Amino acid sequence: MTSVLRDPDRTNTAFMTQRAWWLVGLNLLVPGAAQVLAGNRRLGRFGLGSTLVLWVLVVVGIALSVFARGLLLDIATNTWVLGGAVVLLLFYAVLWIVLTLDTLRLVRLVRVAPAARAFVAGLSVVALAAVSGTAAYGAVSAGAGIDLLDTVFAQGPSQPPIDGRYNILLLGGDAGPDRQGMRPDSISVASVDAETGQVTLIGIPRNLEQVPFVEGSPMYEVLPDGYTCGSKCIIDYLYTYGELDWAYLYPDAAEHNSSPGIEAMRDAVQGVLGITIPYYVLIDMQGFSDLIDAMGGIDITVDARVPFGANENPDGSPRTEPDGWFEVGEHHMDGPTALTYTRTRYATSDYERMQRQRQVQEAILQQFTPGTVLTHFVDIAAAGKEVVRTDIPKQMLSYFVQLAGKSKSQPVVSYDLTPPEVDPASPNFDEIRAKVHELLWPPDATEAPAG
Incomplete structure (x- = not known):
């Protein structure tokens, strides 16, 4: 299957159309998978590894929200952590742009059935906007959070209550x-x-x-x-x-x-x-x-x-x-x-x-x-x-x-x-x-x- 995806019969319009849907879908669901199967394996492995790291971070965040909400809030209100989040989210936004554009290159739109070309390209654009756009908005939001914390709140140690x-x-x-x-x-x-x-x-x-x-x-x-x-x-x-x-x-x-x-x-x-x-x-x-x-x-x-x-x-x-x-x-x-x-x-x-x-x-x-x-x-x-x-x-x-x-x-x-x-x-x-x-x-x- 991998060899067929990597070196397809480009004269087979039906297969090239099916292949295009597979690659675009994989890029949306598992960024990096399209490159491992049909393109630059080194780029694909990097994308897959980065995707795995993100999934782990998401799972950890969900677990903290359920079992240790206080710790999650401490993390979310730490400006150093938020600064790291800005860098990380911008990295993912750029990575997903690169992977999506490379996936479109691998799809070979000119070999896809004319009736499907617009839909394949459209799904890629929607995926790009949804994934990279979300990451970019997250980075902007984290930056705004840093600005809010630094502008509104004071520096100083936590204090105990007075008389409860x-x-x-x-x-x-x-x-x-x-x-x-x-x-x-x-x-x-x-x-x-x-x-x-x-x-x-x-x-x-x-x-x-x-x-x-x-x-x-x-x-x-x-x-x-x-x-x-x-x-x-x-x-x-x-x-x-x-x-x-x-x-x-x-x-x-x-x-x-x-x-x-x-x-x-x-x-x-x-x-x-x-x-x-x-x-x-x-x-x-x-x-x-x-x-x-x-x-x-x-x-x-x-x-x-x-x-x-x-x-x-x-x-x-x-x-x-x-x-x-x-x-x-x-x-x-x-x-x-x-x-x-x-x-x-x-x-x-x-x-x-x-x-x-x-x-x-x-x-x-x-x-x-x-x-x-x-x-x-x-x-x-x-x-x-x-x-x-x-x-x-x-x-x-x-x-x-x-x-x-x-x-x-x-x-x-x-x-x-x-x-x-x-x-x-x-x-x-x-x-x-x-x-x-x-x-x-x-x-x-x-x-x-x-x-």
Whole structure:
């Protein structure tokens, strides 16, 4: 059979057509086999060996995903490994191009039945696009992953939980074109049980006044009595003033993938809640638009009519009508529409706005499925590095991904420091800290110190 494939009767059109189908099929299923049977055996053996190595890697990857998912995530979030994957995938893309073109040479299309030539050539092109194209896209995706990891996440060792929990400050920064600088209008803390993955979300209104700072912090040394000057000193402003006026207090912030404004906010939130917050995540609400578009949009359920538009005209006079309405029902929102939904202030309160921002954030998390990530990874990675900033170390990413998997099976507990329970203009911080401690470490559980 081998000798016939290698040295066929080229005048036998029927056999040459059958031979063409065999060679093209073998090249698709077992790259290198066509060359071993009918062409350059050295090239064929190299192709077969490379194919075998790839199959082994695929089997190992499947086994790790089933039996050692944590190890697989550690590997997948290692930039050195991803760099090796880029080189390997590019190698396979080039190899399969060479093998496919050589297979077409071996086929001798001019000897194939005229009616079959287009189909044989077409199958080869489809195979080339499917195999080499997939490898090339994988290389591009791995490169985008390296860029995302290096841009968004910090360098540093893994850290143990504090009192059994990981506390993460979530800042939704709004740097829209109508604003000077960025203000973190969405301020919350996600406290995650390190064992069960249960999440408690604590929302902090942007207009919280008389904010204290955690003892021992740089801000506490400057303002030991807190940020107390009435409505002109709300927690929302701390980011801007931290960046402009108190940057000298945090000279090492940039080295830890942070900034003075973020650190000032963190010191304030720790003082308000009475807990230690080792990590932050800053999400640019304006950049949400690109991220949502990269995902193909998100689905939002509007429970009550929401007007959108500015409260004032350009001349400062009040507006009597909104620009439009988000009607009750299901909405599939693109990026700009979702941003309008979260930012609108027309005839609405900051507390309602907080709820809409959280609704959009939760929709993104819920609809951030593996299928969406795989099909839009490059665009999502490009948008993600513009949207997210954090001091979570890359080394902890795989652990948090696994913890997030546990979180899906646990109820989310929410607590907002909003009226009537909390008066933002005159908050009782002792009561707030006691409530937070009760939420994070319930009385029927083992007591843990507020830390």
